[in-house]
Amino acid sequence: MSVAVCLLLYGFAVVVLAPRLLRRLSTEGVAPRIAVTAWLAAMASTVLAWTVTLAIIIIDLVTHQISLFPVRFMDSCLLHLHDAAVGDYGGHMQTGLFALSGFATLALLVLAVRLGSTLLRSRRTTLEHARMARLAGRHHPGLDAVVLEVDHPAAYCVAGKPHTIVVSRGVLAALEHHHLDAVLSHERAHLDGRHHLLLTLTRGLATVLPRVELFTLGASEVARLLEMLADDAAARIHGRATVLQALLTLSTLPTPPATAEAALLPRVRRLSAPENPPRLHTRIAVTAITLTAVFIPVAAIVTAGIGIQVCAV
Template sequence: MSIAVCLLLYGFAVAVLAPRLLRRVSTEGAAPRIAVAAWLAAMASTVLAWMVTLAIIIIDLVTHRISLFPARFMDSCLLHLHDAAVGDYGGHIQTGLFVLSGFATLAVLVLAVRLGTTLLRARRTTLEHARMARLAGRHHPGLDAVVLEVDHPAAYCVAGKPHTIVVSRGVLAALEDRHLDAVLSHERAHLDGRHHLLLTLTRGLATVLPRVELFTLGASEVARLLEMLADDAAARIHGRDAVLQALLTLSTLPTPPATAEAALLPRVRRLSAPENPPRLHTRIAVTAITLTAVFIPVAAIVTAGIGIQVCAV
């Protein structure tokens, strides 16, 4: 039970502290790949910590189920730790804990169902969007993209079967060939990196837990960092200047597409600055946060498993 308490406190500490720490080290996108890993590790470790906490509490309460005679409580290591932490108040307190764990289990199940429903709905919407885009536009073999015959500027990718890159006639008219190639490479980088899966998951968590800043801010930060990763992938092929000029051109249109709007200022600043590797202390800080977020819950789970085995002997 003491491990469950530690994991619960750890989850709340990460949910409160991680957003500020991670945003501070990832604002300028010095190491976007590591920063994305850090955000995902913090979110995953928090969810894991809370789930394992609930599992430990339920196992403890079920194993030491309520007896009609409090004196006949099973004598075990976990029960002694439990009594030492909360005091031996008899069957009423244990009944209350059992009921509380039942409500907590129900709440987790409801959240899990909502998350699953959100993810399935997002997948259906994406597949339908890709299908409608292919029907409404025409495939351009030279671009390997679907062109929409509209003046409204649009340039984006849609995951589906098959994946689809969509550009509008307005974008084709606004961009030079090398700038257009940079935009298309940017969108292909999203699809090759399976960024849509990360966005769907993080946005799903933000939807079902809208009051937890770790998930709401994390979803927007991961989206911003993934745009930077796609910028870097396109820059390796076409050069930073081509990507920057394409981004600036799209941003000056009357209604810029989402590709140009997403975290525009940090992206322009990164592409305009000299290409320098991330500072060592930035890499160390983000890597340390990532490893800590992963190690603590895993170590606690292993400790709990060893403790259960020892107590069972």
């Protein structure tokens, strides 16, 4: 039971502390790949910690066992909780605890179902969008993209079967050839990196948990950092100046496409600045946060597993 308490406290600590700390470390996109990993680790470890917490509490209430690894200052509380679970404080208290556990389990199941339905709906929408784009446009073999015959500027990728990169006639008219190649490389980097899967997952969590800043802010920050990763991939092929000029050209259009709107100022600032490797202390800080977010819940779960095995012997 003490493992459950530790995991619960860990989850709340991450929810409170991680958003501002991670945003401060990833604002300028110094190490976007590590920053994305840190955000994903914080979100995944929080979900894991809360899920395992509920599982441990339910198992303890059902089996009437207490972990062999107690936290001293929590002993009295845990013992009282255990006594209430076995009925020492009367049937009403015991029933209340089981009802509370049941409601918590139901809430978790509802969230899981909502997340699953959100992810499935997003996938269906994406596949349908890709299909409609291929039907409405014409495939340009030289660009390996679907061209929409509209003046409204559009340049984006859609995951599907197959994946599709979409550009509009307005973008083709606005960009020079080498700038267009940079934009297409940016979109291919999204598809090659499977960024759509990360975006779908983080936005799904933000949808089902809209009041938890870790997930809402995390979804927007991951999206911004993934744009920077795609910029870097395009810059390695076409050069930072070319990618920057393409981005600036798209941003000056009357209605800039989403690829230019997403976190425009930080992206322009990154591409305009001299290319310097991330500072050592920044890499160490973000890496330490990532490892901590992963290690603590995993270590707690392993400890709980060892405790269960010892109890069973």
